[in-house]
Amino acid sequence: MAVDPRDIATLTPKFLSTVFKHFKNDIPDSNWDLKLHLAITMVRGILQRGKHKTIEKQQKLLAKAHIPSPPSISIKKAIVPETCRSQAEDIMAGLLSGQEEKVGWRWKEDPMKQNPIKGEWVEAKNRKKITSADRVILYIHGGAYFMGSAAQHRFLIQRVAKAGAARAFSFDYRLAPQSPFPAAVVDTLAAYFYLIQPPADAGFDPISPKNIVVMGDSAGGGLALSIMLVLRDAGLPQPAGAACWSPWVDLFHSLPSIFSNASTDYIPNGFVNKASPANPIKDYTNVKERLERVQYYAYNSALSIPYVSPILADDLGGLGEIFITCGNGERLRDEAILFSHKASKTHPEVFECKKPGVRAFPPTKVSLNIYEAMPHVFQLFLFHPAASNAVKRTGAFIRKIIPEPTNDSSSSSSHSSFSSIYSNSSSRGYYHREKEVSSIKDMNTLKQKQSSTSLQEFFDDEIDEDMNEDGEINNFTNKHIDIKGNCKRTNDMLDEGTLREWANMLGKFPDLKLHPEFMDV
Template structure:
């Protein structure tokens, strides 16, 4: 049964019932034993929510990835109190973002690392889906007739333009890159920060693997800062933007900051990173140790086999004992592009498979790699190689071409990564196929795939990083925060530096510490904000809003005072010193949240932001005199302080849009308990996850691979019959794709290769066709050049001048095997092909053919096609419209969260009333209890 609201309810209901009885059983045992210890699961609402979310994710692993994507990317109507405006980021902005990425990668990386510059620009939609979100009450007092400059007598504003125009007075913009979050979270961010939120529905893997998601996120940022002429909003200054994301979305935020920093582009005012996923090699211990306390499935994100994923339907067969010597050495992925060092290794060791009893142990492989690494010529180390590996190697010399590349360049292919074994005497395992959905094995250590493996995380805008101490990713998150604040203290291992000139340059260029506020929440799992009814999450929402308003509204002194928590309200104003030692007066906003927001600590709190804790006592993080300032802190990195680790320096000119930092705190390190109370984090020297040597970070290790392999083996056995059917279906779909191209050619399809020739795809193949295209014949170039504005054969389709490439333009590209841009064996790939052939063709097409009558009739009965309109695209890109069931599962979760929030608010109100009745004075502000 696919992932639907009904199947989710059937799967989750027994879990909810079981959790209810188990919860009170455990609570009774604690009372019997007199156990006074507190845990997050003591709250029945959190206990239920945690197990419900974990059960839903488990349901997703028992179904195909397409089914899960369709469920999580279903359009859910917004509640009446929210203003949600869907928009499309147009193709020209996507092209500008592509140019940014092309500039960052360079030609060599594009060819060998990415697999080309075309395939990731191919998309099914004519742009990127996105939404503007804010609270409707923020718009009610605004007259569009007065504020809109785009309305003319000739053209009335559309509904979308009118709503976006109403949001223009909200200066603060949060660009939210969601992982698997829900709309209610984004509405809450917009409400609490008194601003507007721009959510981007980027393309998802495995159909659109890296760098497709990053491409879309860059496009969203450019759309805000450099809107096209027809955009309904004005350009948003970068200093008014905060980028935010959770899980994989937060990792994309770090990658976005990297591209902006490296290219000298203006960075946003700040970034909020919620449980960022930044190490796809899973090289930190918490990936294994926290498996029982997190919502992440125990075996990782494995799925029922489908036409889309996994690439090899029996994935457990792809992890085998290694059959060759290095390269690569155990724990590492192979180099993704040729290099003289890599070619020397190829010359030094036999590349043909060896009998298993002759394959060296891991220790011997390591020794062999060290010998080759330190040697210049192969014939000088033959004796040493033989002694280390027990293998005779014939002396050979490298031969170089006139371009300086070695003879291995043209047919270069990375070898399967080897797994770092716990026992050095073991023969390493070898990964024969892609196991991560997001990227290929060789790409996992790329700094834009695993941002933790950046040479430097310095020179970024201020970061607010949140993690749960029960989540699998907590170690890498904590390490990320410290590496950003202290670039020199957490260097990248030399192996990752040596293969990239950009990485080597960045290590020297970006040495200024990034201001980081790190908070780790007790007992919380991955993406704690999902559980918005808990005290921890409520505190997190308030703190995020505080950070957003601080970095966007107080740019005059942000460079000296990057953290809002360092301030206290004294009377109606406070004096602080800016970088020129002049006194700046910070005035309280008199009109409350209905006016242009002032500094966040002066705002009146909403009704659900009580300063009373669950016991009716005043929250120690707030007071009537000081406002919501966090009093108990462990401040690491004062300039000149003993615990600074590095000396603080001024920011390099042009490397960041943030103001120059002259003095103050580099980093705040805190833990937050289950009641939302803050305490200092233990010193770095007492944290094992910060003492891991750089040489051990970013390596593929045995324990995570063994755990994944165990789960995948069970799935392979469970879905063995399904796997055979998937292979048969793929073969039929390939035949169907060939028929589509053949029919389109018969109707006049002409594709220009960009090299002066036009090619028609069809049965009549001629000599001179491009390599690998036996069904292609040359055709004369149409007179007057390429036709790029209209079809000559039909009026139902167009050639979009801005759309650069389509699925038929990728003969010279080598995308990841899961990318549907070049695939022909999935329904989604066929939908993409039909869209680009019959409806919105790229500029490389000279014609848009008309479909045959029989094809139109068949399309009427094909759920993945449409007889007239473009077929629905992959759910990894396009939102799915809700089915006949009026209540979608995501809406149900939103309702449950809202119910729990209201219930807890009522309990809090009763506790406060009881405390006041007992003589405990409450805290009031303007007649409203805070």
């Protein structure tokens, strides 16, 4: 994250106050050490000071920000062809047919389309020496949909790519509010098409969807899940799975942790920026004016569209395998938990789709990791053991769902060409684990293929819980992990009553009488 020197000057008193509070044991969470306490104070302060900047200035600052990569990392620039974006537009136009008024603007005529989609390949230079599998991560950066860049997140991307023995492709999608929904979804879908249908001069062969993991943090995590829904609903080949860090899936801010975890997270009550051409709201004390557009990313009328708020989809089944990580102290915790339960249909009586005319899909396989005391996207704080542990667990997930190739027939069939996958769109959902791993013996073979001893523990851990005692696939795994990265307990499930209560909260703005802080400037 880029830091304005003036922000540091302003934050210095906050740092001193934090140190004083810490040694007085006035800590939002007793598990925080001083270093983490100071880091969260810094990020919170920078975001709160965003109201003094225009969106345009903030976007420009963050677009250029990045931490230099070490010599062991290869960075190659790329451009996603406009033909990929045109194809993505056609897909989205079909899915959004009849909802043009809800979307709220002429998105096909967006002038920002004159700017090409810029991307970059990130990988360890020795990747091919340590793996024979061609794993590809399509990484989508976070930033509340209106800030951030691929370069800014490169310091995280390179670590995940290394942990997963993969190469990563990240890109700069169009940002809101200049280009609201569905611009970011279209650009993400275009990047996916670029990977599976590259032009002749791209410098790489078409990549099988089964060799791709879509990944993102925060808003990028939400986009990753949106794309999974888009591909499912359009009948197109899905990737092997998705890895999401603190995904933002509920743009209504419906659930309790948005307020109950305010003191243990750095996310502000709302993103407020100085009035500018991109953000014409001049009087933020005018509640009515603020409520007409709560989020920069989408008009209020569009927030209920599942490709904006994925958790609101009638059915979250039929998706590729999903790995979700969140912090127990973050404000988006509850939506990550509820999404995981809803997608895996832990309680069919609550989550099974029974709407007339709406197709019901089989449960999605979901692994949820909740880290004790951690805030939103805590992986940013690389110095902390929980952050490095989360990166390793994510890498283990990527290695697991895209295993090392074998010489048997089951392996060759699992790495079929894109054209054959595309022609069999009825198989979308890809329960590839059932096809690629048909027995405990196969799982043990996969374990032996792992080349990294440091990741072996996590890999074993995940494999052991892929099946229950009856040899059936577990669709939901929930791990609670302490601040040192140790698994405290596994497979806790929320009770049906709480899940039903939370599900009934979705799609509604918070009660301003109960939570006036929602509109704080």
